[in-house]
Ligand SMILES: Nc1ncnc2c1ncn2[C@@H]1O[C@H](COP(=O)(O)OP(=O)(O)OP(=O)(O)O)[C@@H](O)[C@H]1O
């Protein structure tokens with residue numbers, strides 16, 4: 001089992017970076033009267049939507065909740081965890097089988113009372129993928145809420161969910177997860193798995209995963225195959241640069257030595273570092289130290305933005321770098 005699945009949070013309290021949501025849900029679960037009929041969880045990928053939907057399903061049904069968290073031990077929690085009850089249905093709208101028969105298989109059956117849980121729960125993941133026809137059927141169902149049925153919808157793309165559906169749900173906006181929070185979580189997983197990781201490596205993984213907790217855990221999982229989790233292994237395995245390399249590269253640009261720069265570009269490429277990623281990483285780094293030299297960093301940001309814009313369309317990424325940096329240097333000389 002992948003680390004991301006193994007360490008999928010099972011309680012609201014272990015979800016990181018979404019306290020604004022988990023606190024409300026826990027409070028609702030503690031005073032049972034406040035449970036809504038329909039929930040809509042939306043936000044960027046890998047931030048805990050599917051995880052929260054599953055926890056919510058258990059919390060609603062749990063026979064022994066702790067401050068709104070599911071116990072994960074009672075009959076209701078375990079049958080949901082093991083997928084042994086027909087009262088808990090999880091549909092992935094991104095897959096065809098989930099959508100084709102949504103009416104017959106799901107919505108029509110929602111009319112019957114639950115067989116063994118307190119409430120029937122329907123989790124519709126990637127709900128934005130439903131067809132117009134399926135949305136209409138769903139709308140009809142959630143328009144007439146039943147006390148023993150709850151719909152939990154999740155999506156990365158709320159723009160594609162009809163307003164009529166959104167307005168009938170309690171809506172929660174998942175946030176990108178702070179790098180520090182991700183770092184803490186990675187450290188916790190390392191301790192449990194008895195993996196050794198340097199602080200620099202943890203920081204680098206948290207950074208390149210761009211606020212996505214899933215990617216962070218996944219990257220760490222991949223790199224751990226090489227043994228120690230350190231920056232060198234991350235570079236090797238994930239094709240990303242260490243901060244030192246980025247810093248050196250920026251210094252070279254500042255000194256304006258074209259030959260050394262061009263060699264460095266080839267060198268970075270030959271190390272197997274993805275040059276598209278490298279440009280993104282560099283921009284992220286510049287963002288952190290922007291105030292140190294506003295003029296230089298403004299200009300170099302424009303250069304790197306050009307690189308990012310062009311690099312996808314060219315088979316030879318090194319030449320994009322060289323051209324963009326050459327333009328940048330020339331501009332500099334003309335100005336001086
Ligand atoms: N907020 C979080 N706290 C702790 N771990 C998280 C969190 N979000 C994601 N993860 C990790 O990432 C994995 C995937 O999370 P999840 O499936 O909930 O993401 P998602 O928001 O549904 O993503 P997608 O939009 O791609 O479906 C989890 O198993 C867990 O390891």
Ligand SMILES: [Mg+2]
Nearest residue numbers: 049050125154
């Ligand atoms: Mg999901």
Ligand SMILES: [Zn+2]
Nearest residue numbers: 062071074077
């Ligand atoms: Zn329980």
